[in-house]
Amino acid sequence: MRAVVPHCTIDGPSGVGKGTAAKWLARELGWHLLDSGAMYRVAGIAAIDAGVPVEAPAEVAGLVRTMDVRFDGGIDDDRIVLEGREISGRVRDEAAGMLASRIAVFPEVREALLDAQRAFLRPPGLVADGRDMGSVVFPEAPLKVFLDASAEERAHRRCRQLWEAGKQATMADVLADIRSRDARDRGRAVAPLAPAPDAVEIDTTDLDVASVCRRILGLVRERGLA
Structure with missing residues (x-):
């Protein structure tokens, strides 16, 4: 199945526009969308809500394997339900992002989420957004x-x-958080943040969203995927 169903992965650190590009591409192609970062955020929230220390990887992994989570929305609806409670707003908070980065360093947690992520691959196709897709x-x-x-x-x-969004933030604080998250993501022993050997690398520093999206769509078509 994985070899037959067309799919595209979009990886990179936070703030590069991969989520926006992945959502746009999935909508344009009519494919499914996997926001793997949201899955790690949900796992972190589940651990906090269950009173499981995020520094206890075996316990967090066990919780991940049994948690009841649903991504009820479509591409344009981020509705996420955990254990019968909607947590969509919490998933997008900065605190959830930090939780995700903390638990993502543990091999046990990453392994526990593998099957759930791969289950998103189904016809007509998939755009997978994350850090190790x-x-x-x-x-x-x-x-x-x-x-x-x-x-x-x-x-x-x-x-x-x-x-x-009406939230307070300073450049200094956000930049410090990004650098701290980058250090964890790039320096972890298992699945560190890095491009796959055959990945097409795009620097988005001086590009707008539309330019990035058009370039990726062009690559999809060049590869004969759509």
């Missing part, structure tokens, strides 16, 4: 894209998102 989860993907941008530009984008 092309290198670990879907290593056979016919198209792998790795987006990157300077830490300063990513911090600026994130601040703008927070300000537009």
Whole structure:
């Protein structure tokens, strides 16, 4: 199945625009969308709600394997339900992002989420957004894209998102968080954040969203996936 169903992976650090690009591409192609970052955020929230220390990887992994989570929305609806409670707003908070980054360093947790992530691959196709989609989860993907941008530009984008949502944020704090998360993601022993050997790398620092999306769509068509 994984070799037959067309799929594209879009990896990169936070703030490079991979989520926006993945959502746009999935909508354009009529494919399914996997936001793997949301799955790690849900796992972190599940651990906190259950009173499981996020520093206890075996316990978090056990919880991940049994948690009842549903992604009820479509591409344009981020409705997420955990154990019968909607947690969509919490999943997008900065606190959830930090939780996700903390538990993502543990091999047990990453292994526990593998099957759940791979289950998203089904006809007519899949766009998978994350940090190790092309290198670990879907290593056979016919198209792998790795987006990157300077830490300063990513911090600026994130601040703008927070300000537009009516939340307080400073460039200094957001930049420090991004650099801290980058260090964890790039330095972890298992599945560190890095482009797959055959990934197409795109620096989005000086590119707008539309340009990035058009380039990825062009790559999909060049590979004969759509």
